[in-house]
Amino acid sequence: MSAQYHLSDELLLSYSAGTLDEASSLLVATHLALCPHCRSRNLAADAVGGELLDALPPAELSPGLMDSVLAQLGGRDQAGAAKVAVRRSDIVIPEPLRSYLGGDLGALRWTRVAPRVQQIAIDIPGCRARARMLRFQCGTQVPAHGHSGRELTLVLSGTLHDRDAVLARGDVAETDEHTEHQPFAGPEQDCICLAVTDAPLRFKGAFARLLQPWFGI
Amino acid sequence: MVAMDNPRSDRSATPDILSDCIVRIAAQQDQAAFETLFKHFAPRLKSYFIKRGGDPALAEEITQEALVALWKNAEQFDPAKASASTWIFTIARNLSIDRFRQARRPSFDPNDPAFIPDEEEPPDRKLERAEAEKNLREVMNSLSAHEKSILMLSFYENHSHGEIAKRLGLPIGTVKSRIRLAFGKLRAALDAQSGVRP
Numbered sequence: 001m002s003a004q005y006h007l008s009d010e011l012l013l014s015y016s017a018g019t020l021d022e023a024s025s026l027l028v029a030t031h032l033a034l035c036p037h038c039r040s041r042n043l044a045a046d047a048v049g050g051e052l053l054d055a056l057p058p059a060e061l062s063p064g065l066m067d068s069v070l071a072q073l074g075g076r077d078q079a080g081a082a083k084v085a086v087r088r089s090d091i092v093i094p095e096p097l098r099s100y101l102g103g104d105l106g107a108l109r110w111t112r113v114a115p116r117v118q119q120i121a122i123d124i125p126g127c128r129a130r131a132r133m134l135r136f137q138c139g140t141q142v143p144a145h146g147h148s149g150r151e152l153t154l155v156l157s158g159t160l161h162d163r164d165a166v167l168a169r170g171d172v173a174e175t176d177e178h179t180e181h182q183p184f185a186g187p188e189q190d191c192i193c194l195a196v197t198d199a200p201l202r203f204k205g206a207f208a209r210l211l212q213p214w215f216g217i
Numbered sequence: 218m219v220a221m222d223n224p225r226s227d228r229s230a231t232p233d234i235l236s237d238c239i240v241r242i243a244a245q246q247d248q249a250a251f252e253t254l255f256k257h258f259a260p261r262l263k264s265y266f267i268k269r270g271g272d273p274a275l276a277e278e279i280t281q282e283a284l285v286a287l288w289k290n291a292e293q294f295d296p297a298k299a300s301a302s303t304w305i306f307t308i309a310r311n312l313s314i315d316r317f318r319q320a321r322r323p324s325f326d327p328n329d330p331a332f333i334p335d336e337e338e339p340p341d342r343k344l345e346r347a348e349a350e351k352n353l354r355e356v357m358n359s360l361s362a363h364e365k366s367i368l369m370l371s372f373y374e375n376h377s378h379g380e381i382a383k384r385l386g387l388p389i390g391t392v393k394s395r396i397r398l399a400f401g402k403l404r405a406a407l408d409a410q411s412g413v414r415p
């Protein structure tokens with residue numbers, strides 16, 4: 001089944017413009033791998049970029065620039081034989097995320113951060129936003145928390161119940177500083193997701209504050 | 218070869234001509250086609266890279282890189298999927314992330330076994346989509362020069378509304394309402410494109 005909860009226009013446009021940070025772009029691109037609907041919207045966003053490029057006032061070029069470029073034109077890259085992609089439903093983590101993690105689910109080494117909660121921090125040099133994989137054992141309640149910035153979540157396995165929504169594989173949740181929520185993992189199986197935060201989470205309550213060092217930046 | 222009386226004039230090359238030029242490079246390494254593309258895009262690419270934060274010399278250097286990449290990768294261009302401007306924009310954008318932000322741009326891989334492919338589109342859906350794309354272009358063309366430059370500043374340069382107002386010498390309220398208006402028109406076109414709910 002394809003995703004029910006999609007990328008916002010704002011995320012999609014900034015991904016297309018190239019102004020979105022790498023961690024958030026990783027989440028956007030991984031959703032796009034799973035969502036034909038948003039890929040079509042992404043093509044439209046790129047078309048906006050193309051139109052804006054076309055509308056730019058032409059800059060004066062140095063004389064000789066064309067000759068300099070013509071001199072650099074060699075043979076073209078030959079497209080290799082068209083690959084026939086073999087679809088496999090047993091791979092849980094799609095590209096580009098799989099490469100950032102170094103393998104699919106079976107190859108991952110999780111770190112326990114709280115009872116029934118494990119994580120893997122994804123190191124992205126120079127990126128202020130933080131990306132991490134989170135694994136909640138089935139039925140686990142995520143401690144209630146608010147946000148000082150944007151939090152993006154992409155569900156890859158299991159389900160995440162957040163207020164009225166039930167998020168499944170491919171679904172995206174986007175929350176901002178005004179959101180306080182207490183999502184929990186569905187009872188069927190562990191919930192595995194990619195989470196990206198651009199500012200530390202604010203946990204409520206003494207127990208939850210103990211988690212801050214692991215979840216925070 | 219397309220006759221061009223005045224290569225500097227703005228719309229001397231139509232989207233179809235430009236698109237055809239890329240196809241001709243892919244098919245037969247057509248240098249004349251490349252020159253047509255160069256005349257149209259090189260001055261705009263230089264503008265773009267200056268806007269993204271390059272000084273004129275660096276902007277020209279990356280413009281050359283973008284155009285060489287266009288020549289090398291012409292086979293990847295699919296005229297059914299994107300216009301010449303759109304395709305060249307994606308090349309320029311990826312280069313600017315690499316050169317100005319020293320970051321990678323993660324993107325999906327259609328050959329990944331876990332990738333979920335598009336469903337086969339029924340013909341009427343294809344028509345709908347072509348219609349929506351035209352719609353988007355019309356919306357873009359209907360924006361005023363002011364709206365376009367404001368969109369450009371907010372979309373590509375991540376400037377705050379305050380900074381944009383200062384640069385354009387406009388009251389911040391005016392800038393905000395213009396951004397909302399221009400963005401709203403684009404969103405409507407994007408939603409038409411996506412077919413279903415937001």
Ligand SMILES: [Zn+2]
Pocket residue numbers: 003005006007031035037038039
């Ligand atoms: Zn989607």
